[in-house]
Amino acid sequence: xxxxxxxxxxxxxxxxxxxxxxxxxxxxxxxxxxxxxxxxxxxxxxxxxxxxxxxxxxxxxxxxxxxxxxxxxxxxxxxxxxxxxxxxxxxxxxxxxxxxxxxxxxxxxxxxxxxxxxxxxxxxxxxxxxxxxxxxxxxxxxxxxxxxxxxxxxxxxxxxxxxxxxxxxxxxxxxxxxxxxxxxxxxxxxxxxxxxxxxxxxxxxxxxxxxxxxxxxxxxxxxxxxxxxxxxxxxxxxxxxxxxxxxxxxxxxxxxxxxxxxxxxxxxxxxxxxxxxxxxxxxxxxxxxxxxxxxxxxxxxxxxxxxxxxxxxxxxxxxxxxxxxxxxxxxxxxxxxxxxxxxxxxxxxxxxxxxxxxxxxxxxxxxxxxxx
Ligand SMILES: Cc1ncc(COP(=O)(O)O)c(C=O)c1O
Numbered sequence: 001x002x003x004x005x006x007x008x009x010x011x012x013x014x015x016x017x018x019x020x021x022x023x024x025x026x027x028x029x030x031x032x033x034x035x036x037x038x039x040x041x042x043x044x045x046x047x048x049x050x051x052x053x054x055x056x057x058x059x060x061x062x063x064x065x066x067x068x069x070x071x072x073x074x075x076x077x078x079x080x081x082x083x084x085x086x087x088x089x090x091x092x093x094x095x096x097x098x099x100x101x102x103x104x105x106x107x108x109x110x111x112x113x114x115x116x117x118x119x120x121x122x123x124x125x126x127x128x129x130x131x132x133x134x135x136x137x138x139x140x141x142x143x144x145x146x147x148x149x150x151x152x153x154x155x156x157x158x159x160x161x162x163x164x165x166x167x168x169x170x171x172x173x174x175x176x177x178x179x180x181x182x183x184x185x186x187x188x189x190x191x192x193x194x195x196x197x198x199x200x201x202x203x204x205x206x207x208x209x210x211x212x213x214x215x216x217x218x219x220x221x222x223x224x225x226x227x228x229x230x231x232x233x234x235x236x237x238x239x240x241x242x243x244x245x246x247x248x249x250x251x252x253x254x255x256x257x258x259x260x261x262x263x264x265x266x267x268x269x270x271x272x273x274x275x276x277x278x279x280x281x282x283x284x285x286x287x288x289x290x291x292x293x294x295x296x297x298x299x300x301x302x303x304x305x306x307x308x309x310x311x312x313x314x315x316x317x318x319x320x321x322x323x324x325x326x327x328x329x330x331x332x333x334x335x336x337x338x339x340x341x342x343x344x345x346x347x348x349x350x351x352x353x354x355x356x357x358x359x360x361x362x363x364x365x366x367x368x369x370x371x372x
Contacts, residue, residue, distance in 0.1 A: 002349060004298045005178035006341045008241065009230070016229035023225075031228035036188070038235050043157055044166030044173075044190035048197035051188055051228060052204050055153040055174025057221035058187035059087040061203040062149050062170045063121070065189075065196055068093050072120035074149075077106040078306040079326035080125040084151050085307050093120065094316075097308060099323045103263045104128060104277070104333075107325070108136035115144055122148050126155035126165050128302070128335075129180065129245075129274035130265055134160065134168050141169070152190075154274040156180045157242055160267050166190040175231055180245070180274055181238050183231035186223050244340035245273035248347060252276060252336065255351040258358020259288075259334075275302055276338035278354075285334055288357055292336075295353040300335045 020026060032051050040049035052058050068074060070092035076085055078097035085095035096119070098110045104127040111122065122141050124132040132150075141148045148169030152158075155165035156173060157180070165171065167190070175186030189200050202208060207218030223231075234241075246268060253261040260279040265271035280288050285301070292299050306326045308318035320327075336350055 001293075002297050002337050002342065002346050004300045004335060004337050004339075006339055007177050007182055008237075008341060009182075010233075012233045012236075013230045016233050017226055020225045020229045026226055027224055028222040028228075029225045031225040031232060032223050035183075035223075035228040035231045035235065038232060039173075039188055040190060042235065043164065043238065044152075044171065044188075045164045046167055046171075046190040047192045048194060049188050049190045050197055050200040050204060051186065051223040051231075052221040053187065053223055054185045054221075055172055055176065055187040056083040056087060057204075057219070058153075058172035058174070058189045059083060059149075059151065060090060060219070061200050061221060062172050062189050063087055063091050063093070064203055065199045066121055066147050066149065066170065068120045071118060073116060073118045074121050074123050075111055075114045075119060076123040076151075077125050077127070077326070078308055078323045079104060079303065079329055080127060080151065080307070081153070081303065082307060082310060082312075083153075084123065084125055086312070088123070089312070094118075095123075095307070097306075097318065097323060097326075100127075100326045100329065102325065102329075103130060104329055105130060105132040106137075108133050108140065111137065111140050112144075115140075115146070119144070119146060122146055123151060124148065125151040125153075126158060128262075128277055129154045129156075129158055129272035130262075131155060131158045131160050131165055131270045134163070138168055153187075154179065155272055157238055158272045159269040167192075170196065175227070175234075180241055180272055181231070181234040183223070183227035183234065186227045186231055241340045242272050244342075245276075245338055246271070248338045248340075248342055249273045249276050251344075251347055252338065252351065255347075255355070257355045258361065259354060260332075273338050275335040277302060277333040277335045279329070279332040280334050281332055283331070284361075285332065288334060288354070291357045292350075292353050295349070295356075297350050297353045298337065301333060302335050303333075304330060306330050
């Protein structure tokens with residue numbers, strides 16, 4: 001079976017973990033600091049990076065560090081992994097959803113109308129690894145004096161006009177096992193603001209200003225040196241993972257028939273292809289999923305429902321009809337394998353499987369009607 005995701009943990013990662021285990025320093029220590037420095041320098045291009053235990057924790061502390069709390073609103077997308085908006089709810093604030101564009105990212109043209117005196121931050125998500133239209137979003141944020149918190153969980157290294165995901169405000173990354181780089185579980189918050197960074201470090205560890213002296217409520221969201229050791233090797237290999245994704249995406253877009261391929265990014269570097277999501281209209285998605293599985297190709301739906309349709313959000317006063325583009329995407333998107341471990345033969349197997357399905361539909365359409 002050609003898998004939709006295949007983490008690549010090699011000898012270098014294993015050696016790095018063994019060295020940590022043998023050092024006796026297995027909790028948060030020098031490897032975590034090294035990973036923070038390397039990530040800020042090589043991935044987000046920010047002054048600061050603060051490692052945490054996962055991407056959800058990153059969102060949690062980022063929102064708190066911007067003093068978002070009860071009575072506040074955060075403008076975000078209804079078409080994302082639920083961690084994004086769930087963390088807004090977790091701190092007692094309200095996610096205000098704005099519909100997306102056909103590429104799946106929040107539509108900047110709709111953001112301004114969603115801003116109220118209660119709005120405390122904008123929380124765009126670089127869905128599937130495609131950078132949002134940040135120039136327009138930054139312009140809105142500036143005019144309304146609002147911070148941007150980027151959910152960059154899927155967008156390690158995405159870049160437009162020389163500016164990286166993670167570099168437009170405060171940003172949250174995930175190193176979950178299937179992400180473009182992993183530490184098993186892990187996350188990172190990035191910022192250029194040293195004061196905010198100090199607060200994020202505090203929130204990560206019990207709100208301590210110094211050892212055994214809490215000045216605010218914080219958590220244990222620390223990353224271990226074991227995870228950081230894996231993350232450091234993966235960071236070194238990030239280009240080796242990302243470039244083939246771009247090549248594979250271009251190949252799929254050229255060869256696939258019968259499904260709508262994802263729009264091209266504005267610049268080639270503007271997308272790191274964490275997911276390659278085609279669109280399958282007319283309610284035929286489940287049919288295609290089964291067809292692919294029979295032909296040895298795994299696929300996945302990111303995501304099958306918009307956030308206001310989750311039971312958690314029902315009864316919270318959202319108008320389910322207000323997000324028509326997101327709703328259509330949720331019913332049509334299908335992620336196909338695009339990761340760096342696919343060979344050309346694997347890609348051809350994916351293409352043949354999709355195209356043979358499209359041809360079978362064509363054949364059905366052209367079959368003469370049965371005489372009654
Ligand atoms: C868009 C998005 N936001 C947040 C998260 C949460 O990250 P994590 O799973 O590391 O907590 C993820 C990943 O799972 C994600 O894809």
